[in-house]
Amino acid sequence: MKGVIETAALGRRYGRTWALRDCTLTLPEGRVIGLVGPNGAGKTTLLHMAVGLLAPTAGTITVLGQHPAAGPAQLGRIGFVAQDTPAYARMSVANHLRLGAWLNPGWDEALARHRIGQLGLDPRQRAGSLSGGERAQLALTLALAKRPELLVLDEPVASLDPLARRDFLRGLMEAVAEHGMSVVLSSHLVADLERVCDYLVVLVASLVRVAGEVSALLASHHRLAGPRRDPDTLPAAVEIIEESHTDKQSTLLVRTGEPIQDPSWTVKPVSLEDLVLAYMSRARDEQVRGPRLRVVS
Amino acid sequence: MIEFQLDQASGVATYLQLVQQVHQALRMGMLEPGDQLPTAQQVVAKLAINPNTVLKAYRELEREGLVRARPGLGTFVTRVPSGADPVAQARYLATMTDWLRSARSAGLGPDDIEAIYRTAFRNCFAEGVA
Amino acid sequence: MIRLSLLQFRGQAVVALAALATVAVVLAVTGIQVSHLYAASGLASCPSAAGCPALASALLAKLRGDAAFGVVYWAGIFALYAVPAILGMFWGAPLIARELEAGTCRLAWTQSVSRTRWLAVKLGLVGLASVAVAGLLSLLVAWWVRQVDPLDPFGMNRLQPAMFGARGIAPIGYAAFAFAVGVTAGMLIRNTVAAIAATPVVIGAIEGAMIAWVRPRLIPPVHVTMPLSLATVQDVGTNAGAPASDNLSVSAWVTEPGGWVYSTRVLGASGHTSLGPQPRACASGSWQSCLDALGRLHLQETVTYQPASRYWPLQWAETSVLLALALLLAGFCFFWVRRLSG
Numbered sequence: 001m002k003g004v005i006e007t008a009a010l011g012r013r014y015g016r017t018w019a020l021r022d023c024t025l026t027l028p029e030g031r032v033i034g035l036v037g038p039n040g041a042g043k044t045t046l047l048h049m050a051v052g053l054l055a056p057t058a059g060t061i062t063v064l065g066q067h068p069a070a071g072p073a074q075l076g077r078i079g080f081v082a083q084d085t086p087a088y089a090r091m092s093v094a095n096h097l098r099l100g101a102w103l104n105p106g107w108d109e110a111l112a113r114h115r116i117g118q119l120g121l122d123p124r125q126r127a128g129s130l131s132g133g134e135r136a137q138l139a140l141t142l143a144l145a146k147r148p149e150l151l152v153l154d155e156p157v158a159s160l161d162p163l164a165r166r167d168f169l170r171g172l173m174e175a176v177a178e179h180g181m182s183v184v185l186s187s188h189l190v191a192d193l194e195r196v197c198d199y200l201v202v203l204v205a206s207l208v209r210v211a212g213e214v215s216a217l218l219a220s221h222h223r224l225a226g227p228r229r230d231p232d233t234l235p236a237a238v239e240i241i242e243e244s245h246t247d248k249q250s251t252l253l254v255r256t257g258e259p260i261q262d263p264s265w266t267v268k269p270v271s272l273e274d275l276v277l278a279y280m281s282r283a284r285d286e287q288v289r290g291p292r293l294r295v296v297s
Numbered sequence: 298m299i300e301f302q303l304d305q306a307s308g309v310a311t312y313l314q315l316v317q318q319v320h321q322a323l324r325m326g327m328l329e330p331g332d333q334l335p336t337a338q339q340v341v342a343k344l345a346i347n348p349n350t351v352l353k354a355y356r357e358l359e360r361e362g363l364v365r366a367r368p369g370l371g372t373f374v375t376r377v378p379s380g381a382d383p384v385a386q387a388r389y390l391a392t393m394t395d396w397l398r399s400a401r402s403a404g405l406g407p408d409d410i411e412a413i414y415r416t417a418f419r420n421c422f423a424e425g426v427a
Numbered sequence: 428m429i430r431l432s433l434l435q436f437r438g439q440a441v442v443a444l445a446a447l448a449t450v451a452v453v454l455a456v457t458g459i460q461v462s463h464l465y466a467a468s469g470l471a472s473c474p475s476a477a478g479c480p481a482l483a484s485a486l487l488a489k490l491r492g493d494a495a496f497g498v499v500y501w502a503g504i505f506a507l508y509a510v511p512a513i514l515g516m517f518w519g520a521p522l523i524a525r526e527l528e529a530g531t532c533r534l535a536w537t538q539s540v541s542r543t544r545w546l547a548v549k550l551g552l553v554g555l556a557s558v559a560v561a562g563l564l565s566l567l568v569a570w571w572v573r574q575v576d577p578l579d580p581f582g583m584n585r586l587q588p589a590m591f592g593a594r595g596i597a598p599i600g601y602a603a604f605a606f607a608v609g610v611t612a613g614m615l616i617r618n619t620v621a622a623i624a625a626t627p628v629v630i631g632a633i634e635g636a637m638i639a640w641v642r643p644r645l646i647p648p649v650h651v652t653m654p655l656s657l658a659t660v661q662d663v664g665t666n667a668g669a670p671a672s673d674n675l676s677v678s679a680w681v682t683e684p685g686g687w688v689y690s691t692r693v694l695g696a697s698g699h700t701s702l703g704p705q706p707r708a709c710a711s712g713s714w715q716s717c718l719d720a721l722g723r724l725h726l727q728e729t730v731t732y733q734p735a736s737r738y739w740p741l742q743w744a745e746t747s748v749l750l751a752l753a754l755l756l757a758g759f760c761f762f763w764v765r766r767l768s769g
Contacts, residue, residue, distance in 0.1 A: 032349070054768045072544075078537070079537075082534065084530065091435075095434060104539045195347070196347045
C-alpha cells in the first residue's frame with residue numbers, strides 16, 4: 001500500500017539525545033491524520049523531516065513517493081504551516097499572497113483572494129499586526145492556494161483561543177471537503193483531533209506508541225471494570241495499557257482484537273482522549289520505571 | 298433542510314450521531330422521502346468535522362436503504378425507517394410496562410430500575426464490544 | 428524569487444538612495460567651489476602639478492584654510508572606508524540571520540523554490556546593490572578630488588596606505604567582501620544582533636591583515652640603490668651596544684612623488700650595512716657640519732617603493748583578492764544553507 005508519508009526506522013539525533021527514534025509509519029492518503037503527543041515528543045522533528053527542513057540521522061522517509069524537498073516540483077505538492085505560523089511581520093497580507101504566487105507555479109490566485117475575502121482580512125494590513133488566529137488563517141491560505149496533494153500542519157491551533165481554533169479547523173475541513181487532499185496535523189490537544197482526524201499517531205518521548213485508523217483504535221480498545229484481581233489472568237492477546245486497583249475493584253484499559261469472554265468484566269468503550277492519555281501515561285511510567293515486560297505466547 | 302448537532306461528550310461516534318439524527322428526523326416527519334440531506338461541505342462548514350465522517354454516515358444510511366446518493370446531485374431520502382411502525386411500538390410499550398410493574402413489586406426503587414436499564418442499554422448499543 | 432527579493436529589499440534601497448542623493452548634492456555643491464578655486468589658481472595651464480609648485484602650494488594653502496574643504500575631504504575618505512563595513516553589517520548580516528531568527532525560513536524553504544536559488548537571488552541582488560553603492564560613492568568622491576588629489580593636499584597621495592582603500596575600485600572590493608562576511612556571520616550565528624556586532628570585528632581583522640601584510644606583497648616593490656642624498660637624511664645617531672668602530676646609524680627617507688615608499692635604508696659605500704664609526708662632527712657639532720662629514724663617507728641608500736605607475740595595477744590586484752575572498756565566503760554560504768535546519 002502506498003502511503004502519503006512512509007518512514008522506516010526514521011530517527012533524528014541531536015548530540016546524544018534522540019528527538020525521534022525508530023519511527024516506522026505508513027500514513028494512508030486521503031485521510032486527515034493526527035499526530036498527537038506531549039510537547040517535546042518529537043512531533044515537530046517528524047514533520048520537519050517530512051517537509052525537508054531537517055535531515056534524518058537514521059532511517060528513511062519518503063513523502064508522496066519521493067525524498068522530502070527533492071526539488072521545487074515536489075515542494076509544490078506539499079503545503080506546510082509551521083508552528084507559530086511564521087510570517088514576515090512587516091509584509092502586508094497582499095504581499096504574502098504575491099510571495100505565494102511568485103514562488104509557486106501551481107498557485108491558485110482566485111482561491112487565495114476568495115479565502116482572504118471570506119476571512120475578512122485586510123490585504124493592506126501588515127502580518128505583524130494580525131491576531132494569532134488571523135495569522136494562522138493567512139498561513140493556511142498560503143498553503144492551500146498552492147493546491148497541494150498533502151497539507152502538513154505543525155500545531156497550527158496551539159496558541160489560538162477556542163473560537164479561533166474552531167474557525168481554523170472549520171476552514172481546514174472545508175478545504176478538505178472541497179479539494180480532497182491528505183492532511184497531517186500535529187497537536188497536543190486531543191479534543192480537537194477527535195473531531196477532525198480519521199487516522200491517529202501517538203508519539204511520546206521520541207517513540208511512536210500507537211498508530212491506526214481512529215475507528216479501528218476505538219473498536220480495539222476497551223475499559224474493563226470488575227472485582228479486584230491480578231491482570232495476568234487475562235488472555236495473552238489482551239494488551240494492558242493502563243491499570244488501576246482499589247481494594248475491591250480493578251479497572252483496566254486494554255487493547256485486543258478479540259471479544260472479552262469473561263463475564264465478570266464489565267466492558268465499556270473508551271474515548272479517544274482517554275486512549276491517548278493512557279498511552280501517554282504508560283510511556284511516562286516506562287521512562288521512570290523501565291518497560292513492563294509480559295510474556296506473550 | 299436538516300441541521301446536524303454534535304455532542305462530543307456523549308461517547309457516541311460522530312458518524313453514528315449523524316445517522317441517529319437522520320433516523321430521528323425521519324421518525325418525527327422533519328425529513329420526508331425526496332428531501333435532500335446537507336452536502337458534506339455544508340455539514341463541515343457548520344460542525345468543523347472530518348468530511349469523511351459525513352460520507353461514512355451517509356454510506357451507512359444508504360446501506361440501511363434509507364437514502365440514495367446521486368452523483369453530482371446530492372444525497373436524497375428514499376424511505377422512512379421501518380422501526381417507526383406504531384403497532385410494534387405499542388407492543389414493546391406494553392411489554393416494558395409489565396416489566397416495570399413486576400420490578401416495582403419486587404421492591405426495586407426508581408434509581409435501581411434506572412441503573413439496570415442504563416447497563417442493559419449500554420451493553421446492547423455500545424459499538425463493537427462483546 | 429527576484430521580485431520577492433526586490434520587495435524585501437525595498438526599504439533598505441530607499442534609505443540607500445536617499446543617503447546617496449544627499450551625499451551627491453553635498454559633493455556637487457562643494458565640488459563646484461573647489462573647481463572654481465582650481466580654475467582661479469591658474470594650475471589648469473600647467474602640464475603637471477610638479478611643474479608649477481608655487482601655484483600648487485598657493486592653492487593648497489587656500490584650500491586648507493577653508494574648513495569646509497577639510498571636512499568634506501576627510502569625510503569622503505572616512506565614508507569610503509565606513510560604508511562597506513556598514514553595508515556588511517546592515518545589509519549582509521540580517522539577510523539570512525533575520526529569516527533564521529524569526530522562523531520565516533520555514534515559510535520560504537517550503538515554497539516551490541530550492542534553498543540554493545533562494546540564497547542565490549538574495550545574495551546576488553543585495554550583494555550587487557552593495558557593490559553598486561560603494562562604486563557610486565567612490566565615483567562621486569573621485570570626481571570631487573580629481574583636480575586636487577594629484578597635489579597631495581594633506582601630504583598623502585592615493586597610493587599610500589591611509590588613502591589607497593578609499594580611492595579607485597578598492598571600495599568595491601571591500602564592499603563585496605564586507606557583505607559576504609556579514610551574510611556568513613548571520614548564517615553561522617543565526618542571531619541578527621550578534622551577527623551585526625561580529626561583522627565589523629571580522630572585517631577589521633581581515634582588512635588590517637590585508638593592509639599590513641597582503642598589499643605590500645601583491646606586486647613586488649621596486650628596489651633602487653643610489654648615493655645618499657643629504658637632503659633625505661632625517662636623523663644621525665649611534666647604535667646602542669655597537670662597538671665604537673661601527674656605531675653610526677643614519678636614518679633617511681626618500682619621497683617618491685605619487686609613490687608609496689616602504690622603507691629607506693642607508694648603506695655603506697660598498698653596500699654594507701655597517702656604516703663605520705660616527706664622525707666627530709655628528710657627535711658634537713652643528714647639523715650642517717655633520718651632514719658635510721656624512722657626505723665625505725660616500726654612503727648609499729636603498730629605497731623600497733611602489734612607483735606611482737603601479738597605482739592601477741595594485742588597485743586591480745587588491746580588488747581581485749577581495750572579490751575572490753567574497754566569492755569563497757559566498758561558496759561556503761551555499762554549502763552551509765543546505766545543511767541548516769529550519
